[in-house]
């Protein structure tokens with residue numbers, strides 16, 4: 001549902017069905033709503049059969065990269081004699097994204113169930129839920145849910161009376177966007193600085209504590225619960241008939257200059273125009289929408305016109321020149337200056353760079369510095385070219401993609417709103433070079 | 440990583456603070472119930488080091504910040520070196536390496552909140568708490584105000600954290616009532 005707004009008739013609320021209903025938070029409340037049936041069913045199956053169902057459903061990772069979940073799970077080899085781990089990524093810090101927070105606030109047991117189910121499917125006895133430290137309320141609900149699940153024998157050495165061991169622990173982060181990157185998250189959990197690791201080795205070979213590890217986003221794991229309960233065919237009912245690569249429902253967080261900000265759950269392939277205008281209410285009174293970032297701050301900016309033509313699934317957003325990413329929709333109206341806002345995004349990345357890679361450490365800092373001087377009317381004629389050069393040097397060359405992510409809004413912003421940048425660059429300096437001026 | 444207070448880098452050192460790092464002897468944190476808590480936490484992980492972030496949280500909750508003495512105690516507890524612990528502490532923005540005001544106010548000003556007027560919210564907090572600059576503590580020692588990066592609640596602009604309290608949809612107009620409620 002469109003929490004904090006009433007559900008819209010065109011939503012398909014599966015994961016968000018109980019948002020806004022405090023009674024769904026407790027173990028009894030969750031069970032009364034069909035909770036833990038999927039886990040019970042899963043624990044009676046072989047891990048390989050669970051992986052097959054998830055593969056068949058077409059579920060893809062909801063954390064940003066869209067990697068097929070069943071395939072990721074199949075990289076793990078249960079019974080290889082080594083401990084395995086599941087990490088649940090609840091670091092949610094990508095600007096524009098606030099869906100995992102609502103899942104944890106309203107249906108914490110859905111995530112406990114998803115973690116237990118996912119752990120069992122990959123041959124892990126232990127799952128860690130890494131929650132960003134600022135999420136005090138979700139942390140409290142998740143801790144309470146985990147405790148209830150242990151007290152009821154759902155978790156522990158004899159999970160649901162099956163004799164199988166499933167432990168789920170909550171781990172509190174301490175403030176660092178980069179810890180949402182999967183290998184940084186593992187380092188952070190191990191008690192290290194949150195620096196991303198060089199891959200390979202990939203987590204499925206050597207992840208948390210050097211052991212085979214799978215990492216999944218909160219939304220991915222709660223979707224897996226519904227899939228195991230109701231089947232792959234049921235999940236595939238959602239999506240475009242002509243695009244089998246994107247299935248199911250997706251939660252979008254909508255923020256910025258929009259009439260009804262909040263979370264909305266729609267089927268894959270939903271028209272973005274209807275989404276923005278009908279569900280989210282369109283622009284604020286008297287304003288027009290100028291730009292939209294559809295998938296969290298790390299994906300390319302769209303003009304309003306491009307947004308109106310897009311279909312909301314992995315392939316639909318790519319066809320429109322951007323990406324689905326995390327599903328964090330950021331709306332900018334005609335009252336905003338794009339240079340100022342892109343500069344603010346660059347500052348975010350500069351602040352969050354872990355500083356291991358030179359291109360990222362220097363690139364994010366210089367990008368911010370140059371954008372802020374353009375914003376303040378102190379730019380020079382060559383600044384836009386310099387920004388594009390820096391963007392190029394920051395892309396595809398570093399340990400993780402935070403560096404690339406900083407260049408994305410800058411490069412796409414200059415391409416689509418060049419007039420706003422040029423309006424801030426002094427005209428005289430645009431056309432007259434220094435040597436000509438003194439001659 | 441923490442790079443200074445202007446964009447959520449944490450608090451500035453208090454000028455002439457009574458509790459300067461080396462002056463006050465460290466009183467152990469991990470005694471009694473807190474010792475029990477960390478013992479239970481250690482059981483969740485295969486290594487002692489993994490209990491580092493939780494242990495630092497316990498120190499900060501007990502003392503309001505993480506002093507050098509606190510780091511040394513955690514280091515001894517987990518068989519780590521104090522320098523290693525400090526390296527970890529300084530990586531994360533939420534651990535205070537200096538004492539902060541009684542109320543630590545964090546206002547999100549990242550783009551999604553920024554377009555909804557977050558800068559006005561942070562400026563209103565700065566004025567009404569009499570904090571002279573971001574990261575500085577007010578003369579009465581009650582407030583420290585910083586900008587923070589995306590709090591993961593962008594649809595509820597502007598979110599503000601005051602200590603562990605998470606407030607949604609704060610506007611400049613709601614700041615006086617929020618401050619009046621704080622003892």
Ligand SMILES: Cc1cc2nc3c(=O)[nH]c(=O)nc-3n(C[C@H](O)[C@H](O)[C@H](O)COP(=O)(O)O)c2cc1C
Nearest residue numbers: 061062063089091092093180181182215216217220
């Ligand atoms: C800088 C950076 C930050 C990220 N932050 C998050 C995050 O907060 N939450 C998340 O689920 N994934 C985040 N990711 C993606 C994860 O690395 C990883 O792909 C994801 O958790 C895998 O889960 P999934 O397959 O279920 O999507 C981030 C990636 C990068 C490079």
Ligand code: SF4
Nearest residue numbers: 354356357360398400
């Ligand atoms: S790209 Fe940036 S954030 Fe990623 S590892 Fe390198 S320095 Fe760290």
Ligand code: FES
Nearest residue numbers: 547552589590593
């Ligand atoms: S940008 Fe302010 S909470 Fe996300």
